[in-house]
Amino acid sequence: KAGVTQTPRYLIKTRGQQVTLSCSPISGHRSVSWYQQTPGQGLQFLFEYFSETQRNKGNFPGRFSGRQFSNSRSEMNVSTLELGDSALYLCASSTGTSGGGLQYFGAGTRLSVL
């Protein structure tokens, strides 16, 4: 069974631009969660999508948004990029219904904002 796939692996953008990150979960998983990882703040929960609906979100500004498609693939969008958005963005997939919250992670997208 294929793992969680995140694309692209690396991105370089400039302030003010917008960016879209993609995450394909494990086949059969309906939940995708997104996390931002920075050296100072560690891992911060962004949001979770389940069956195309956002059912949980963290404390991030509205510039961070996401969506999920009918095949459970998810995209995360960040508009009007700021220098502080430079981070590793991880997505995790799970069944979303049971399994004690077991999440499987992708290798992440490294975003650098210049």
Add this chain to the structure above:
Amino acid sequence: AQTVTQSQPEMSVQEAETVTLSCTYDTSESNYYLFWYKQPPSRQMILVIRQEAYKQQNATENRFSVNFQKAAKSFSLKISDSQLGDTAMYFCAFLVRNAGNNRKLIWGLGTSLAVNP
């Protein structure tokens, strides 16, 4: 507030020796899950071990075991017979449930473990 604290930013151990990583957490819930994840330089976050709070028996996965002290809200990870491949960042995480009964992981800041030959 739900928090996870890892008090050791960096640790090192000699190959084949045993090392223990500390983690404490804070919650008012009675049933929850605790996790240890490792993140090697490849960045892939890998599950090491999971503990269900209602189970008194400490979880074990090969060379990895936990010491779960529910009353003290402590969840330490013991790595036996350390190997060079264990070099990684180790994160303690705690599964919380929000008002809508949905779940999210709360993370500690991590412990960087170096296994020396």
